[in-house]
Amino acid sequence: MTGALAIQYLVAGLTYGTIYAVVGMGFNIIYNTTGIINFAQGEFVMLGGMIAVSLHAILPLPLAIAGAVLATMVVGALIELVFIHWLSRPTVLRMIIVTIGISILIREVALLIWGHNVRVLPYFTGNEISAIDLLGARISPQVLWVVAVCAAMVALTTAFFQWTMLGRQMRACASNQVGAAVCGLPIRRLVTLSFVLSAGMGALAGCVVCPITYTQYGMGTGLAIKGFTVAILGGLGNSLGAVAAGLLLGIIESFTVSQLPTAFKDTVSIAILLGVLLLRPSGLFGARVATRA
Amino acid sequence: MRPALLRQVAAFVATVVVIQLASVAGEKAFLLTQLTMSAYYTLVVLGLSLFMGYAGQISLGHAAFFAVGGYTSAVMTTFDLGPFRSTAWVAAAGKVGLLATRTDAFGSQVLAFHPWPAMACAVLLTAAIAFAVGVPVLKLKGHYLAMATLGLGTIVYSVALGTATLGAADGISGVPPLPVLPGIAVGGNGSRIANYYVAGTVLAVSMLLLLNLVHSRVGRALRAIHGAEDAASAMGVDTAHYKVRTFVLSAAMAGLAGVLLTHYNGSIGPSEASIMKSVKYVAIVAVGGMGSLWGTLAASMVLNFLSLRGYFGTLDDAVFGTILVVVMLFAPQGILAIDLRRALRFLRPTRGAPAEPG
Numbered sequence: 343m344t345g346a347l348a349i350q351y352l353v354a355g356l357t358y359g360t361i362y363a364v365v366g367m368g369f370n371i372i373y374n375t376t377g378i379i380n381f382a383q384g385e386f387v388m389l390g391g392m393i394a395v396s397l398h399a400i401l402p403l404p405l406a407i408a409g410a411v412l413a414t415m416v417v418g419a420l421i422e423l424v425f426i427h428w429l430s431r432p433t434v435l436r437m438i439i440v441t442i443g444i445s446i447l448i449r450e451v452a453l454l455i456w457g458h459n460v461r462v463l464p465y466f467t468g469n470e471i472s473a474i475d476l477l478g479a480r481i482s483p484q485v486l487w488v489v490a491v492c493a494a495m496v497a498l499t500t501a502f503f504q505w506t507m508l509g510r511q512m513r514a515c516a517s518n519q520v521g522a523a524v525c526g527l528p529i530r531r532l533v534t535l536s537f538v539l540s541a542g543m544g545a546l547a548g549c550v551v552c553p554i555t556y557t558q559y560g561m562g563t564g565l566a567i568k569g570f571t572v573a574i575l576g577g578l579g580n581s582l583g584a585v586a587a588g589l590l591l592g593i594i595e596s597f598t599v600s601q602l603p604t605a606f607k608d609t610v611s612i613a614i615l616l617g618v619l620l621l622r623p624s625g626l627f628g629a630r631v632a633t634r635a
Numbered sequence: 636m637r638p639a640l641l642r643q644v645a646a647f648v649a650t651v652v653v654i655q656l657a658s659v660a661g662e663k664a665f666l667l668t669q670l671t672m673s674a675y676y677t678l679v680v681l682g683l684s685l686f687m688g689y690a691g692q693i694s695l696g697h698a699a700f701f702a703v704g705g706y707t708s709a710v711m712t713t714f715d716l717g718p719f720r721s722t723a724w725v726a727a728a729g730k731v732g733l734l735a736t737r738t739d740a741f742g743s744q745v746l747a748f749h750p751w752p753a754m755a756c757a758v759l760l761t762a763a764i765a766f767a768v769g770v771p772v773l774k775l776k777g778h779y780l781a782m783a784t785l786g787l788g789t790i791v792y793s794v795a796l797g798t799a800t801l802g803a804a805d806g807i808s809g810v811p812p813l814p815v816l817p818g819i820a821v822g823g824n825g826s827r828i829a830n831y832y833v834a835g836t837v838l839a840v841s842m843l844l845l846l847n848l849v850h851s852r853v854g855r856a857l858r859a860i861h862g863a864e865d866a867a868s869a870m871g872v873d874t875a876h877y878k879v880r881t882f883v884l885s886a887a888m889a890g891l892a893g894v895l896l897t898h899y900n901g902s903i904g905p906s907e908a909s910i911m912k913s914v915k916y917v918a919i920v921a922v923g924g925m926g927s928l929w930g931t932l933a934a935s936m937v938l939n940f941l942s943l944r945g946y947f948g949t950l951d952d953a954v955f956g957t958i959l960v961v962v963m964l965f966a967p968q969g970i971l972a973i974d975l976r977r978a979l980r981f982l983r984p985t986r987g988a989p990a991e992p993g
Contacts, residue, residue, distance in 0.1 A: 425960065425964065433691075433967075434778065435687070435691060435693050436967050438781055439693070439917060439918075439959055439963045440959065442695075442914055442917070443918075443956045443957070443958070443959025443961075443963065444956075444960060445956075446911075446914070446952055446956025446959065447953065447957065447960065449952070449956075450950070450952055450953040450956060563910060567786070567789055567910070570781075570782055571782065571786065574779065574782050578778065603797050604797075605793050605794075605796050605797025605803075606793060607793070608789050608790070608793045609789075609790045609793045609794055612786045612789050612790055613786075613790055615786070616786045619772075619779070619782070620772070
């Protein structure tokens, strides 16, 4: 493999990797405040792309994207308020099953609204054939958009959790819910907020990748599996770990495709990640905490 | 064996017979085909019910175990060993009677494994995979098993879809019938009624074994794990050991179901390994009630039958999604466990008012 070709695959891997990273972070935000693994996470990405495509028919692109992100945030809030809010102390088993059910329902509704066809947004800058030269590899400007937007999201969320009052409250809620409640924090509202935040992130990611990967009603399942894998590998609850694991997964996948038939893309990456999981159950970047039974 | 258990199984056998007689009398014997298929899917669901309901764990990869069983059996019974006839191991396998020659649909001679040794290999392979995944993962708590089984499901699906030997997207067809008794075989041109009774017998025997298991020391240990794993562990229950055993047993049942249904249909395709299939199995266990084997059996027969007959049409996935959400929100113990009187209390105008007569 020549250097330029290797860079080409690396960039393709990074593009997918940033999406996995954002989905993985979405898992973490909800997991942190509620202890719930939200399997409908991938559906937020799909909804973002789909709604943006539909809105773009009547609105300019930036407004369509903003509208899509807002609409998906509303969906996130509704999921929490309708299904999750009034359950007190649900078991892990029960919550996994409920969110899987919700993801199927969202997918079916999307199928009803948008049908089987793939939908696509125009390139944000340039078009399908414009490319930037990077060390001999040809990079689409949209790839830069994806990487930049996702990196900005990661940076902003990290800053939000680190330095804002609301972010700190959510972290307090994550580390000790009872303690946070005793201090007078509005736990229920923070939980709803975590769903809204995570839905918004997924939707924005869905909009920026739409021109490259296209959006189809069923794309959420695959993303949810990848995002979940990434979240666990990064150490559940560790957002920067999820980012690193996401990029790694994207790159492994991209180089797998260069050597093996496309059908094995998922096989190799997930097998490697499962292997890592078995050796380091707390994840690549998680603290070695007592997760053993 | 406890008399209550015998009575339950006898009632099941009676139901099986009544349904058969009724279907023939009503000239709807064709329905027995879907009932037979439902019975094999029910085998998967029963194993999963044991694992979810009694051990309190979740597997999102049972379709993968089903597919491993089905594909192993399909490959072994259809892959022509004729060109390798002279190699040492093929000759040796032939001598011990593991191989059989038959004529395929195109009239050519095929030398392949006999269905019975193929079935044994398929079930053992499924159990071995479950063991290899289960031992490390079941030592961990929480979401790890969901992740690992989901990963396994994805891997098996894409391997089935991407491997030419496994027929890629077309799957494998032309799988020979599995002879059971002289004149009776699973699949092929075997009679519909005979096949129905074979499936019914497999189900009855499995129920008997499972019910015995859950009423034994193992069953009590599993319920203790489900209730409070730490407490069970403190009382000396080897929690990881019991979870692994249950997981392997439940996977082996899925593998066996895969073998039987593949022989019955004469084919298997990659859709059997899809994540949605695994999720459907989970949905059915949820409806039947965690920890109620009879409830699971009933739910599985009804839902699989309706789904196979196409009653849900294009809304098939939506039906199972709705089931998952509604049952898990309102009746996490299964629909048989709903306390009707408590549920109806919502309808009363004021709380604490005396109950209406009737």
